Amino acid sequence: MATIGTRLFTMFKGEIVGRDEFGNRYYREKRGPSGRRPRRWVIYNGADEPSSVPPTWHGWLHNIMTETPAEKP
DSSP states (O other): OOOHHHHHHHHHHEEEEEEOTTOOEEEEESSOOTTSOOOEEEEOSSSOOGGGSOHHHHHHHTTSOSSOTTTOO
């Protein structure tokens, strides 16, 4: 379950980029401060369980891949 702070941050500054087969939703920051990469995060479907993130999305979350699995399956 996302906290109220995470939900508000996501509502105002987040842009959804995809979903996985577990129902998790992935976001990136609409506009980050210049000079740094935009933030990326996941809102879990149900309990916060990091092991439910598939390897392809894990790579995107950690900036190993630039394109999301939804953009480049």
